[in-house]
Amino acid sequence: MxxxxxxxxxxxxxxxxxxxxxxxxxxxxxxxxxxxxxxxxxxxxxxxxxxxxxxxxxxxxxxxxxxxxxxxxxxxxxxxxxxxxxxxxxxxxxxxxxxxxxxxxxxxxxxxxxxxxxxxxxxxxxxxxxxxxxxxxxxxxxxxxxxxxxxxxxxxxxxxxxxxxxxxxxxxxxxxxxxxxxxxxxxPDLAAAADRILASAIDPSQTTRLTLRASSGAPLGDERARETVIATARAIAERTGVRLVDLDTADDRVTITLATHRLGALGFLAELRRLTNAWSRARAGADLWPTDR
Ligand SMILES: [Mg+2]
The missing domain is CATH 3.40.50.1000 (HAD superfamily/HAD-like)
Structure with missing residues (x-):
């Protein structure tokens, strides 16, 4: 059979x-x-x-x-x-x-x-x-x-x-x-769903999970801020070829799981922090994330 x-x-x-x-x-x-x-x-x-x-x-x-x-x-x-x-x-x-x-x-x-x-x-x-x-x-x-x-x-x-x-x-x-x-x-769309489905086949021991925590308050309670963080993470993944296995947001943090080693994941997170802080500074005059971590 x-x-x-x-x-x-x-x-x-x-x-x-x-x-x-x-x-x-x-x-x-x-x-x-x-x-x-x-x-x-x-x-x-x-x-x-x-x-x-x-x-x-x-x-x-x-x-x-x-x-x-x-x-x-x-x-x-x-x-x-x-x-x-x-x-x-x-x-x-x-x-x-x-x-x-x-x-x-x-x-x-x-x-x-x-x-x-x-x-x-x-x-x-x-x-x-x-x-x-x-x-x-x-x-x-x-x-x-x-x-x-x-x-x-x-x-x-x-x-x-x-x-x-x-x-x-x-x-x-x-x-x-x-x-x-x-x-x-x-x-938001089938492309992202396909990413998630294909990522599920990845060996968890080959992934790194990291969290960015907000400087203060709960900035991702704001829908536009949350959407921008998600879209930016996806854009970085697309540009760098690093596979975004999972992305989870709460009002005060974003946790990402990447199919790469810790050093690669730290670089990814630094880029996400830099780009979304620049966006937030231009929009609201304040960073989303501390820059000294
Ligand atoms: Mg339908």
């Missing part, structure tokens, strides 16, 4: 493709939030690269999406399939963007897409009821695991809604392997 494989289950709308920020024309036939027109399928920047890195690392990528707009009369399951096909075509490696090959036949880093057209408030049978495929139900993940030979305990879920994460835990994916994308959080 073939061994079970780990997967990354991906929510679709606002995880892989732009949804909430679509123009009003996108919602001509549907309620806002129900994307059923393939002409409006557009990747979120960085999503393809993130998928490619996860795929290269050996994860099977599976899209699972609630599409209750069908139950509410905004389109058909054929419209869902058309959107999923358009998305999978966009998620094909760049060297496979041969325009002579029709989009549905290009290779995609995504192995499969599962959709739930049901909605309990819908009026289009047979989709006008609650269904175990509809997130937070576990049905789509269970079906994919069965059909594709996947291993939920070793898999991950990434989505922008709590129900995405609940569907995963209901299907046997450990809570610590579920990632909620949220602006201003350590995981």
């Amino acid at each position: 073939r061994p079970l494989r780990p997967a990354v289950f991906l929510d679709r709308d606002d995880t892989l493709n732009v949804n909430a920020d679509l123009p009003p024309e996108a919602w001509a036939r549907t309620k806002e939030g129900d994307l059923l027109d393939p002409a409006f399928v557009e990747l979120i920047p960085g999503a393809l690269e993130a998928c490619r890195r996860l795929s290269d690392a050996g994860f099977v990528l599976v899209v699972i999406t609630n599409q209750g707009g069908v139950a509410r009369g905004g389109g058909s399951t054929r419209d869902i399939d058309a959107c999923n096909t358009a998305l999978r075509a966009l998620l094909s490696p760049s060297d496979d963007h041969d325009e002579h090959v029709p989009a549905p036949f290009r290779a995609s880093v995504v192995t499969a897409s599962y959709s739930a057209p049901h909605h309990p408030e819908g009026d289009v049978p047979p989709f006008d009821d609650e269904h175990h495929w509809r997130k937070p139900g576990p049905g789509m993940i269970e079906a994919a695991a069965h059909e594709l030979g996947l291993d939920p305990p070793r898999s991950w879920m990434v989505g922008d809604k709590q129900r995405d994460l609940d569907a995963a835990t209901n299907a046997g994916i450990p809570p610590k392997r579920t990632i909620l994308l949220a602006p201003g959080s350590p995981c």
Whole structure:
């Protein structure tokens, strides 16, 4: 028997493709939030690269999406399939963007897409009821695991809604392997989620964990300050190639775990302190962190 494989289950709308920020024309036939027109399928920047890195690392990528707009009369399951096909075509490696090959036949880093057209408030049978495929139900993940030979305990879920994460835990994916994308959080987008997933495979003995504590008060209680510290740490990691394994903030400190030796981590922390102190000085006339530590 073939061994079970780990997967990354991906929510679709606002995880892989732009949804909430679509123009009003996108919602001509549907309620806002129900994307059923393939002409409006557009990747979120960085999503393809993130998928490619996860795929290269050996994860099977599976899209699972609630599409209750069908139950509410905004389109058909054929419209869902058309959107999923358009998305999978966009998620094909760049060297496979041969325009002579029709989009549905290009290779995609995504192995499969599962959709739930049901909605309990819908009026289009047979989709006008609650269904175990509809997130937070576990049905789509269970079906994919069965059909594709996947291993939920070793898999991950990434989505922008709590129900995405609940569907995963209901299907046997450990809570610590579920990632909620949220602006201003350590995981604002799929690129950051991919960093976290790939970093989890790193041997902890090869990492260094360091904390910066505020000079006084609780400056990271300020949302903009917290977001700036997080964005700066990610930018330094990208520029230096040092992998940011974990980043945790409290109101008075930031703790980072880096896949490097202590000396490299101290250099990283010094750069983070220098840049964010300069930002804070320009903004508020005071340092965030003591400079003599
Ligand atoms: Mg979503």
